[in-house]
Amino acid sequence: MTLSEVSAQPLLREERPPEVVTARHPLRWVAVAGVLVLLAMAASALITNPAWEWEIVGQYLFAPSVVRSVVITLELTVMGIVLGFALGTLLALMRLSPNRLLSSVAWGYVWLFRSVPLILQLLFWYNLALLYPRLSFGVPFGPAFFDIGTMDLIGPLTAAVLGLALHQAAYAAEIVRGGLLSVDHGQREAAAALGIPRTRRLLCIILPQAMRTIVPNAGNEIIGLVKGTSVVYIMALPELFYQVQVIYNRNGRVMALLLVAAVWYLILTTALSIVQYYVERHYGRGRA
Amino acid sequence: MSGGSRTVRNRVAGDPVPGNPATGDGTAGEHAMVELRGVHKSFGSLHVLRGVDLTVEQGQVTVILGPSGSGKSTLLRTINHLEKVDRGSVRVGGRLLGYRQVGDRLHELSEREILRQRTQIGFVFQSFNLFPHLTVRQNLTEAPLSAQRRPRAEVEALATRLLERVGLADKAEAYPRTLSGGQQQRVAIARALALEPALVLFDEPTSALDPELVGEVLEVMKYLARSGTTMIVVTYEIGFAREVADTVVFMDAGLVVESGPPAQVLDAPRHERTRAFIGKVL
Numbered sequence: 001m002t003l004s005e006v007s008a009q010p011l012l013r014e015e016r017p018p019e020v021v022t023a024r025h026p027l028r029w030v031a032v033a034g035v036l037v038l039l040a041m042a043a044s045a046l047i048t049n050p051a052w053e054w055e056i057v058g059q060y061l062f063a064p065s066v067v068r069s070v071v072i073t074l075e076l077t078v079m080g081i082v083l084g085f086a087l088g089t090l091l092a093l094m095r096l097s098p099n100r101l102l103s104s105v106a107w108g109y110v111w112l113f114r115s116v117p118l119i120l121q122l123l124f125w126y127n128l129a130l131l132y133p134r135l136s137f138g139v140p141f142g143p144a145f146f147d148i149g150t151m152d153l154i155g156p157l158t159a160a161v162l163g164l165a166l167h168q169a170a171y172a173a174e175i176v177r178g179g180l181l182s183v184d185h186g187q188r189e190a191a192a193a194l195g196i197p198r199t200r201r202l203l204c205i206i207l208p209q210a211m212r213t214i215v216p217n218a219g220n221e222i223i224g225l226v227k228g229t230s231v232v233y234i235m236a237l238p239e240l241f242y243q244v245q246v247i248y249n250r251n252g253r254v255m256a257l258l259l260v261a262a263v264w265y266l267i268l269t270t271a272l273s274i275v276q277y278y279v280e281r282h283y284g285r286g287r288a
Numbered sequence: 289m290s291g292g293s294r295t296v297r298n299r300v301a302g303d304p305v306p307g308n309p310a311t312g313d314g315t316a317g318e319h320a321m322v323e324l325r326g327v328h329k330s331f332g333s334l335h336v337l338r339g340v341d342l343t344v345e346q347g348q349v350t351v352i353l354g355p356s357g358s359g360k361s362t363l364l365r366t367i368n369h370l371e372k373v374d375r376g377s378v379r380v381g382g383r384l385l386g387y388r389q390v391g392d393r394l395h396e397l398s399e400r401e402i403l404r405q406r407t408q409i410g411f412v413f414q415s416f417n418l419f420p421h422l423t424v425r426q427n428l429t430e431a432p433l434s435a436q437r438r439p440r441a442e443v444e445a446l447a448t449r450l451l452e453r454v455g456l457a458d459k460a461e462a463y464p465r466t467l468s469g470g471q472q473q474r475v476a477i478a479r480a481l482a483l484e485p486a487l488v489l490f491d492e493p494t495s496a497l498d499p500e501l502v503g504e505v506l507e508v509m510k511y512l513a514r515s516g517t518t519m520i521v522v523t524y525e526i527g528f529a530r531e532v533a534d535t536v537v538f539m540d541a542g543l544v545v546e547s548g549p550p551a552q553v554l555d556a557p558r559h560e561r562t563r564a565f566i567g568k569v570l
Contacts, residue, residue: 190417193368194431194483195407198399204430208421286420286463 056256060247061263069243070264076229076239077268080164081222087165088172093202095177106173113170119231122163126235128154160232168225175217179210211283219276223269230261240264319382321346321487321518322367327376329362336362338542339376344520344535346486349513351529351550352522354539355565360522363539364489367520368409369402380409381486407435410480410488414495416472418464424451424475425460428482436483443482450478454508470501474508481512488512490521526569530554538562 046052060066094106113121129150136147154162183206191201230241238246240261248257322344329337336359344350352360365371366378369386377394378385386402387394397405418427428447432438451457454474456467464472473493480488490509494502506528513519513532523529529536529550536553538545540561546553557563 184417186413186415186417187419189370190411190413190419192403193370193406193409193411193413194479195403195405195435196431197403197434200434204434205419209419283421286422287465 053256069240073240079161083165084168085172087169091173092176110170125159125163179214182213183209323379347516348534349519350535351533358539359542410485412490414492416476470504487518
């Protein structure tokens with residue numbers, strides 16, 4: 001320690017900078033107290049009211065028929081999302097194509113399938129046999145190699161998957177298109193200037209960056225679809241919502257069984273939200 | 289490249305891969321590295337290039353100066369077919385770029401052939417355009433692996449060498465966003481060199497940088513120039529032009545107004561427009 005430092009110390013103590021005292025927020029504490037009371041009331045209303053019949057809920061939550069219906073709900077969701085986003089990506093690429101016909105067809109698809117309510121679309125697919133009793137496969141406008149009864153090919157499960165996927169594709173197309181447009185034009189240009197082949201450019205340079213925009217919106221859609229599958233109950237497909245209706249029509253425990261369904265939907269969407277967090281973190285790498 | 293008359297000291301980018309379309313079959317010796325003849329380009333009603341002629345010999349550094357809107361960047365972008373020309377021809381290493389001549393007609397090449405020609409031409413952007421989701425090393429190795437299909441071991445070794453040369457060996461595993469602007473541009477230069485191009489184009493490489501970061505990028509470019517890389521540089525850095533350029537080209541309103549050695553164009557310009565521009569920039 002040098003002499004000048006020693007002599008400077010008392011001075012420093014006298015000229016100590018003023019301390020900072022953070023502002024208090026009394027109203028915030030009032031709000032917190034209010035919210036806590038409301039939460040307690042809600043919890044008490046759920047727990048103490050015997051009409052919820054929690055023991056019935058516990059009894060049916062893992063009943064084999066309920067678990068089977070959860071599996072069907074999951075199957076419908078996975079198929080709807082995978083097929084929907086595959087077709088949606090294709091539509092997005094068509095929409096961005098410089099070819100007018102391709103982009104118009106993609107636009108028309110999105111317009112049509114976003115405009116007609118899902119429940120109507122499902123009924124159309126379910127009743128396709130009324131319009132086209134037999135489907136034949138072969139050369140377009142030419143000879144058919146084989147044909148098959150529409151009823152044999154499109155059962156309730158196929159109709160449901162078809163309806164959900166085609167509907168989902170219209171939304172997925174817009175989400176993927178938005179993602180692709182969000183990537184800076186310079187990225188495309190740099191990749192082209194480096195001579196990187198077109199497919200590789202899309203899959204390894206543009207799409208991974210577009211995923212940052214696509215994933216949060218896709219997460220919304222997937223969670224929407226988990227619950228959206230409940231619409232297919234009109235086709236008497238034993239997914240979760242249909243199954244609990246079957247059970248409460250038999251035993252009359254309406255509220256308890258609706259609660260069973262609600263708990264399962266909560267579990268599924270919670271799991272998906274956790275997955276989404278990690279997928280977002282993966283595609284966010286390189287952006288501190 | 290073996291036919292070139294100029295002695296090349298320690299070429300940074302190395303010789304291009306054999307059989308490449310831009311310089312193969314010993315054609316390089318008889319032709320200039322870059323030859324533009326009567327190049328026209330319009331964007332809608334905007335006539336950006338109005339018949340540009342430009343010749344760049346192998347191993348030379350050409351600096352293009354000119355007011356903004358004079359067509360410098362567009363010209364540079366025609367030299368790797370990022371912009372298609374409306375009229376005129378662009379030759380690199382004696383080969384027509386982007387087209388094949390049949391009789392008196394030019395037929396556009398397939399995308400694959402154009403991409404192959406581009407791997408012979410490095411391009412450095414004003415805004416770097418590094419791939420943010422790839423590490424620095426992956427930025428360098430992507431094109432040599434996917435566009436040139438060279439063996440991974442060779443490409444990785446080259447990437448390590450190039451990063452050492454631009455002074456960023458310790459940043460190989462970093463993501464571009466964590467680097468300063470100057471460092472990012474040095475990575476972008478290394479990325480362009482990873483293709484081992486016969487020619488490197490620079491589009492205002494220091495214009496997006498904070499003033500104190502310009503020097504480090506110019507140092508790397510001077511090093512490249514000294515080691516015999518053919519370069520065309522669009523820039524406002526008059527000092528760089530004076531020190532490094534073999535030829536300075538002054539453009540205005542879509543035309544080359546004058547060109548020559550820096551001493552002539554910068555210090556004794558023959559045209560009034562050149563004089564006015566240099567007076568403003570200096």
